[in-house]
Every structure is written in structure tokens, then in C-alpha cells.
Amino acid sequence: MPLHLQQNIGPKTKLYVWRIEETFEDLFDEIHLTDWNVIRVHSMKSEQHQRGFLSVRKLFEAAGYTDFDVTYDKTGKPHLPDGHHISISHSHGFSAIIVSDVTVGIDLELMRDKIVRIADKFTSEEEETYLDRNSEDYVSKLTVIWGVKEAIFKIRNEIGISFKDHITTFTFDINSGQASARLDFENVHRHFDVKFQYVEDHMLVYAFETTDANAL
Ligand SMILES: CC(C)(COP(=O)(O)OP(=O)(O)OC[C@H]1O[C@@H](n2cnc3c(N)ncnc32)[C@H](O)[C@@H]1OP(=O)(O)O)[C@@H](O)C(=O)NCCC(=O)NCCS
Incomplete structure (x- = not known):
């Protein structure tokens, strides 16, 4: 149905x-x-x-x-x-x-203000440089960043990956529907292309390795 x-x-x-x-x-x-x-x-x-x-x-x-x-x-x-x-x-x-x-990861997240309370647990230093707590898209951006990390985790699936320390999302425009991210974990350095879209009150995020972009 x-x-x-x-x-x-x-x-x-x-x-x-x-x-x-x-x-x-x-x-x-x-x-x-x-x-x-x-x-x-x-x-x-x-x-x-x-x-x-x-x-x-x-x-x-x-x-x-x-x-x-x-x-x-x-x-x-x-x-x-x-x-x-x-x-x-x-x-x-x-x-x-x-x-x-190709290998892909997806995450769907209900957008909630309470994500602000745990932001410092999963945002990287680089993400903190461009996130603006006073911006009206702060919760949306945090939800995208969270989704990026879940999606990349689902692709790599490696024990020990820290959302805060090993994955960073580069600055992005919330209206663009796309971003890019990097994983640095135990001598492995990978780049990911990310797409995101609102599904009503949810944020849908999916990621794939940049090297796979032509094979989608
Ligand atoms: C496994 C994990 C990615 C699941 O994500 P979630 O947001 O809890 O739940 P979702 O609904 O988005 O995803 C669940 C689905 O992910 C898939 N999944 C579970 N473990 C997985 C893994 N190791 N690799 C890839 N996919 C996995 C499954 O299909 C599961 O659904 P199903 O069992 O009903 O088929 C998540 O719980 C996790 O362990 N994340 C990493 C740990 C972490 O670092 N957390 C935060 C630190 S601040």
C-alpha cells in the first residue's frame, strides 16, 4: 500500500x-x-x-x-x-x-530538537567551525551530519569508528541536498558523496564512496 x-x-x-x-x-x-x-x-x-x-x-x-x-x-x-x-x-x-x-549506506532520522543536546558527542572539530547554533537550520544540519555518519558506518562497518573523531562532513548548504564527507580511521582515508532530502519530518541521508560516483 x-x-x-x-x-x-x-x-x-x-x-x-x-x-x-x-x-x-x-x-x-x-x-x-x-x-x-x-x-x-x-x-x-x-x-x-x-x-x-x-x-x-x-x-x-x-x-x-x-x-x-x-x-x-x-x-x-x-x-x-x-x-x-x-x-x-x-x-x-x-x-x-x-x-x-556499489556499496551504499542509508539513514533515516526523525528530526528532533533534542539532537542539540548530544551534538558535541558526534560533531568533529571541523564541523564545529561551520555549524551555527543560532541558525534556524541548526537542527536540520545536525540531523544530516548524524545521518552521514550512520550511513558511512553502515558502509564501512568497522569496530572502533568514532563518529566524532573519524568522520567529518564538509561544510554544506542545507538547501542543496548534497554534501561530502571524509573518513580517517586507522590509516584508511576515504571520501564519500552524500545526498539528503526531507521526508516530511524525517531526514533521509545516503552515502557512497566518491570513487563509485560514476557507477551508481
Ligand atoms: C548499526 C547502526 C548503524 C544502526 O543504526 P540505527 O540508527 O540504530 O538504526 P537504523 O534503522 O538506521 O538501521 C538499522 C539497520 O541497519 C542495518 N545494520 C545493522 N548493523 C549494521 C552494520 N554493522 N553494518 C551495516 N548495516 C547494519 C540493519 O539492516 C538494521 O535494520 P534491520 O536489522 O531491521 O534490518 C547503529 O546502531 C550503530 O551501531 N552505529 C554505530 C555506533 C556509533 O558509533 N554510534 C554513535 C556514536 S556517537
């Missing part, structure tokens, strides 16, 4: 967003889950998490996959059997997946 957005990012990269309106029961009845995921969904503590998880299975269907196609490694990172890359995020009223020929 509510596939909110289906967008080609490039010939080989597709973005799907679901607006979660269904009840847990409706979603559960509509989706054929692996035995493992039946156990997993019933062990989730909140109904919101359950609905997010199940709505992602609706997005798998939209992308031509089923729950049986998607496997998780021991870190929790999802994988597809056909060589495509997938990244998943769910938050409150929406869920999103991105499927690509």
Missing part, C-alpha cells in the same frame, strides 16, 4: 521509502518471513520496531526481493544473494532501503 517514494538515483541505484501506516497484524499477515525472522520480530520490544522491520520487507518486495533473499552477517549488516548491495533504515513513521551495484 503506502510505498511513499521510489526513486532512481542512477541507472544502478534505487531508493525506496515506505510510510508505515499499517498495524503490526496487517503487516505480519501480508509478509512471508523466514522462521528466524518470525522469532526475531516477536522478540522485538516495541511495536514501532516490529512495524519498521516488517515494512522493510514490503520494500524488499518493491525492489524484487523477499525476506528469504536477505541475509545478515554477524555484525547485523544485510546482504543480497545476487551481488547487489543493500542498506536499510527505519525510524518512527518511515522506513527506507537503497539497493545498488
